[in-house]
Amino acid sequence: MTEQKAIFRSGYVALVGAPNVGKSTLLNQILQEKISITAPKPQTTRNRILGIMTGPSSQMIFVDTPGIHRARDRFNQILVDTALAALNDVDVICFLIETGRADHPANEAIIEAIQRLNTPVIVAVNKIDTVRNKQELLPVIDRFKGYMKFRAIVPISALLGDGVYALLTEIEQVLPEGPAYYPEDYLTDQPERFLVAELIREKVFHLVHQEIPYAVAVTVEQFSEDQQRHRIHIEAVVHVERDSQKAIIIGKQGQMLKEIGKQARKDIEALLGCRVYLGLFVRVQKNWRKNPRVLAEFGYGLK
Ligand SMILES: Nc1nc2c(ncn2[C@@H]2O[C@H](COP(=O)(O)OP(=O)(O)OP(=O)(O)O)[C@@H](O)[C@H]2O)c(=O)[nH]1
């Protein structure tokens, strides 16, 4: 009797969609780990973020991307270019749409971009937990079927995990045969410094309102082991564009910055699995979003 060799599949899967549809939430749900930050505001994700899921029969390398939208300035164009560039080198595209907002104006542009490629596309209709009557999903799915040939259309709730296994099954089937590219315990290729900076930025998105989070970038200036105190010593800078923004980030008697630091430290400790000292500083870097040198320094744009 000949032994049948099991097929192993591997490849890259881009998560694309309009801003705020739940791409990063889906990545975290798949990995059961917070690799990519999320917020109820659009344009949260600014970089291409890799999340690696290794199972018995496949390795799926997910690429989270910034939301695609009509960019009105240079910085947003960088975000959109980052997302579109990620589409070029993947094996499968997972196109997320939001149940209640399937007609998002960005979807047309996304379909146009993916139609030019010869890559299989799977649509995930997200946030189904927000519709009480699941029959309401049918017209959305039907309409989408008319736009182009999709491999599958899968209703999911990235937040609760519903339908995510079905989505992964569909994705796996489309991946080419091949070996694992990364060791099986690898979750991301992002350095810890980047993940730490992102967790701080996420708290700014959650705690500070209006347009201010968009003017914020975070860099980690120091990351070292404090052997005496058995903890990691981290110092990070929250960059803003104007003095008035600095005052808001710091808050009355430093309360806002303290809260950002407290919440971020909790998440960073969970990420690193050890105690952390987090020192936060706020610095004004005038109009950094318009400055190519500073943008590159902060890690934005195509690498
Ligand atoms: N009710 C519900 N909310 C969801 C679901 N998935 C994501 N969300 C929420 O939608 C908001 C946006 O989620 P993100 O994951 O940050 O969205 P994104 O597509 O990565 O957004 P950008 O990075 O800005 O493009 C957050 O408040 C999430 O909690 C879902 O399945 N159900």
Ligand SMILES: [Mg+2]
């Ligand atoms: Mg995101």
